[in-house]
Amino acid sequence: MKIGILSFAHMHAYSYATALRRLPGVELAVVADEEEERGLAAAQQFGTVYVQDYQDALAQDLDAVIICSENSRHAEMVVAAAEAGKHVLCEKPIATRMGDGQRMIDACQKAGVKLQTAFPMRFNTPIQHVKHQLEAGAVGRILAMNGTNRGQNPGGWFIDQQRSGGGAVMDHTVHVIDLMRWYAQSEVREVYAEVDTRFYDMPIDDCGLLTLEFENGVIAAHDPSWSRPKSYPTWGDVTLEVVGTQGVTRVDAFAQHLVHYSQQAGKPLYLGWGNDPDMQMVEGFISCVREDNQPLASGEDGLRATEVALAAYESARTGRPVRLR
């Protein structure tokens, strides 16, 4: 199976490319990147061909593409890929505007190609373990959920409103909201949020706090802040507590780590030893293309999570809760 990667703007592209190389029967056939230096280096690193224009990649005989461009450029590339008949795995957040996201979903549906949103946390083994526990009724009916996805300021285009569509709240809301939707089996009804810039001197948000209610009455809170200091032992976290009528469960997606007290680094480092969720996600995408299954996290899932991030900005702007449905 031949796969292309369109843009290495998002650093996750390197992880996905690594995953592709490790999968049997899968070939990373082409790397397209507007930025020649970055694209050439990536093509060389992963032993493949480089093209500058993504349309040239789409003209090739590819089965599917992974799109890792800046958030605001997802729509254009996904629609083009769909029209070229390629299955698509698109980096999150899938779009920066609801209309764009819908256009992507419609184009893929019309072309009969898969659209998977890159939500690797759905493929994280401890997160999946909790999903199975919840399905088995281990904590009864879900009442409340409390999530975090904190990190550090990634810089670059992530802090350019035009290209990212938003800062920390855009970047770090969607993963955990997707997990909450998946666990609660319900859509977010209402969003209240505080959003601000308090950790870095820059014109885009770096912290926030979301308070939510789902259609089925589950209440939730989520922290998407870029609040981890440079001295933090790892890039950040993904945690989720689920409170039910019969008990409570708490998952820390990256707790499977060694603590390395490094003389050289001058700070402790977490060295993960759990299963690689990026690897499992790419594998899942390949398998759903091969076996014509539905992706575990669809374009619709991507759009519903994005809707919550956008509502958080609107709530912060207006000072009122935003009712989605």
Added chain:
Amino acid sequence: MKVVVIGAGTMGSTHSQAYAHMPGVELVGIVDIRLEVAEALAQSLGTWAYTRLEDVLAAEDPQVVDVCVPTHLHKAYVLQAAALGKQVVCEKPLARTLADAREMIDACTAAGVGLYVGQVVRFFPEYQQAQRMVREGQLGRVGTTRLTRGGGYPNGWNDWYSQVGSSGSLVVDLMIHDFDFVRWCFGDVQRVYGKSLLGRETNRLDHAFASLRCKNGVIAHVSGTWAYPEGFGTSLEIAGMEGMVQYSSTDGPSVHTLVRAQKAGEKGVAIPASPLVKSPYYLELEHFIDCIRTGASPVVTAADAYAALEISLAVLASIQTGQPIDVEMWRKQQAEGLVEGRKTDGLIFSAKAQQVGGEQR
């Protein structure tokens, strides 16, 4: 100094034990309408049990009255003690409503007695140290803080915790600790928003989220729970431009003991402990007694306790109305009687609250 404790429940026992071991303090009586409960505690501490405050006041003429009854009953005892010129220690929350709290503060001021409120988090060394780091600027400008607290559902006399009219739910009873901590660290709160299970069909389960925005810009997440199967824990995180500080009471306690089951079929038990020479409760009461002796101002004043109650009730009002609440505006509206019910402190409840607790308010 002679002290009498009113209420022989969880907090009354904690306070009584502290006084019983405090040099220069004589625990002269424990008052509880449940004589057998008061007697059991009094006997274990070598003091006397009473069912009426006036009896112990007449018999012992204590200087200090410590009120540890359910929240909605604080006022009657505090007013009674103040009227007789007794120094008053009162468990948190100061009162169930702001009107009651104001009346209690005014009565103590008029009587010239101190009113010392048990906002005990100010005496937990881990919270003190975190607050000191903020005050000294060690974390730089603070962006966000996260505070969690809770565990299993509390058992109280007549199940008063489950009656929002008596306890104010976990938002007022439990989360008030963290609201006070937020104020202590970051100053006044500008607006609040909350969600909880109050009014939803859950039996003796509650969980709440509060989103606070301080006037200085800090975004605070406060989460409280009475939905765990058992146990109790707290955590704090404060993140700033120059660093972050974290603490969790449940991560690696300083002592962790496992005891084998004594009989077949029984379960063994785990006993985590974080021992200190003096418990935070002891330190708190020792400080209050010291303030009474010297006339010094306490580290947490009745005005602080009132402000923490105000935040708690604003969060509760947000939960019940579904709207964010600007604390200052809400205060003005109440003063002008614009918000329904001076009786209920601006809480638009009845209908919703009745479903949960069926309380008399």
